[in-house]
Amino acid sequence: MKLFADYHTHTKYSDGRGSPAQNIEAAAGRGLAEVAITDHGPRGIGIGVAGPETFITIKEEVAALAPVLPDIKVLVGAEAAVVSSDGHLDLPKEIIDRLDLLIAGLHPYYMPESLREALLYTLPNLAARFNRSAREKMRNANTKALIETMHSYPVDIISHPNLMLPVDTGELARVCAGKETALEVNTGHHYNKEEIVRSAARWGARLAINSDAHYPESVGELASGLALVEKLRFPAEMIINAVSVPRGRFS
Ligand SMILES: [Zn+2]
Numbered sequence: 001m002k003l004f005a006d007y008h009t010h011t012k013y014s015d016g017r018g019s020p021a022q023n024i025e026a027a028a029g030r031g032l033a034e035v036a037i038t039d040h041g042p043r044g045i046g047i048g049v050a051g052p053e054t055f056i057t058i059k060e061e062v063a064a065l066a067p068v069l070p071d072i073k074v075l076v077g078a079e080a081a082v083v084s085s086d087g088h089l090d091l092p093k094e095i096i097d098r099l100d101l102l103i104a105g106l107h108p109y110y111m112p113e114s115l116r117e118a119l120l121y122t123l124p125n126l127a128a129r130f131n132r133s134a135r136e137k138m139r140n141a142n143t144k145a146l147i148e149t150m151h152s153y154p155v156d157i158i159s160h161p162n163l164m165l166p167v168d169t170g171e172l173a174r175v176c177a178g179k180e181t182a183l184e185v186n187t188g189h190h191y192n193k194e195e196i197v198r199s200a201a202r203w204g205a206r207l208a209i210n211s212d213a214h215y216p217e218s219v220g221e222l223a224s225g226l227a228l229v230e231k232l233r234f235p236a237e238m239i240i241n242a243v244s245v246p247r248g249r250f251s
């Protein structure tokens with residue numbers, strides 16, 4: 001199996017360090033055929049872009065630089081945050097319509113949409129990180145929120161399910177399978193990725209293996225994700241950025 005794309009990378013437009021051009025050059029240097037620039041939506045505290053229109057600025061920058069950049073396919077997308085219990089994302093649909101790729105994910109620190117949401121969803125999620133019984137309740141709330149997101153937006157990938165905020169990966173995988181949304185195996189963070197792969201296999205959901213690079217040097221660093229899916233014998237044709245490579249006689 002070979003991975004030909006990294007669909008989740010950040011730049012200095014959100015909380016990354018490099019420019020879009022540096023991420024693109026790094027991806028080409030790793031031999032990838034495709035890379036996505038997917039900065040955080042604007043409501044992430046300390047991590048988000050300045051505003052929704054920043055994504056259009058990034059698109060224009062990438063288009064203008066295209067003649068001098070390596071010849072690989074570049075997607076400009078976003079990693080939008082789920083900012084309410086009914087699955088709202090922190091980007092308006094007019095901007096999402098102009099993106100090449102939409103990643104949606106749960107993140108603990110963001111500006112909630114309303115005081116009610118802050119009290120009923122955002123703050124309980126933060127408290128649940130340190131309280132076992134509250135965790136179970138928020139696991140259901142988070143799963144429901146992400147499923148609402150999938151019903152309301154054209155989500156290509158759910159980023160790092162189960163990282164920091166708990167979700168029911170089986171239920172997510174079941175809904176993803178019907179929608180062709182991929183669950184992410186994120187090599188940039190430590191969390192229970194094996195459970196994601198097993199849930200995807202069980203329900204027939206697709207996976208994406210991404211770096212979530214915040215530095216150009218980490219773009220395309222996907223080896224641990226590849227090793228995991230190979231260990232669990234997850235099929236390449238169900239991974240949106242993988243192709244199966246026939247085994248040679250001596251391999
Ligand atoms: Zn994220």
Ligand SMILES: [Zn+2]
Nearest residue numbers: 008010079212
């Ligand atoms: Zn990210």
